[in-house]
Amino acid sequence: MSKKRVLVAMSGGVDSSVAAGLLGRAGYECVGVFMCLGQKRQVQPNQPGCCSPEDAADAREVARRLGMEFEVVDFQQDIELIIQHFVDEYRRGRTPNPCILCNSRLKFGKLADLADKRGAEYVATGHYARVADIDGRRRLVRGVDNGKDQSYSLFGMGVERLGRILLPVGEYHKGQIRELATEMDLPVHDKGESQEICFVPDDDYARLVAERTPDVCREGEIVNTSGKVLGKHEGTYKYTIGQRRGLGIALGEPAYVVQIDAEANRVVLGNRQELSGQKLRAENAGLDGG
Secondary structure, three states, X not given: OOOOEEEEEOOOOHHHHHHHHHHHHOOOEEEEEEEEOOOOOOOOOOOOOOOOHHHHHHHHHHHHHHOOEEEEEEOHHHHHHXXXXXXXXXXXXXXXXXXXXXXXXXXXXXXXXXHHHOOOOEEEOOOOEEEEEEXXXXXXXXXXOOOOOOHHHHHHHOHHHHHHEEOHHHHOOHHHHHHHHHHOOOOOOOOOOOXXXXXXXXXXXXXXXXXXXXXXXXXXXXXXXXXOEEEEEOOHXXXXXXXXXXXXXXXXXXXXXXXXXXXXXXXXXXXXXXXXXXXXXXXXOOOOOO
């Protein structure tokens, strides 16, 4: 029987590199794919970044050492749509998670389409999550390393895709992945981790939002839940529900952002009890993570 072909999303980091190595050991024919997002993402040399030319070079070298095919795909226009969604959500007073859209639309969307063109049966990534058969159905479950679990960021891909997903890293703890990378003689075995959003490498999301939509930089009121004015803010996009630090206002007790009214340009603060709620309104909890 011919080997089963799998498209491996390779970021140049240790997790996706080991994922490719594990799949190769398991007998899969792996094709490494690096997603080009169009910008240099590293902030400084030797500082962990994401999607930079250096990362592409690392991914290519890992593929060479593992004896894999490798290609770079251009997703610049696709990531631009995700960035715009990110900015628009902050304008609305909400806190988006762009990784959910990236996973559902790119890694398990566009890459799945590419897999069809390349004759690959599966798509694989280095996420710390697992796919398991439970009660006769394919299910997305947590990775064994609770401290690194990323299953929450994959919910948007839809259950119908689970049959084509491989997540080998989810069976290991992070320390084991490092050990495997060393054992496999991968050049990224000691590479640092990138924690920030790939298109916000300096972690200053407010700067990105302000640069793209200068009109959000409007002074407004900070009030308590009774409407009493407590101070001023420089833009609601700088706040998120539940935020406690960086408020610049002392109330004599811990204060939290309990509401963001972007239309009225107002930020509402309250105590911990006022932060709690009895109901939740959810949108786009379906299949595409939109």
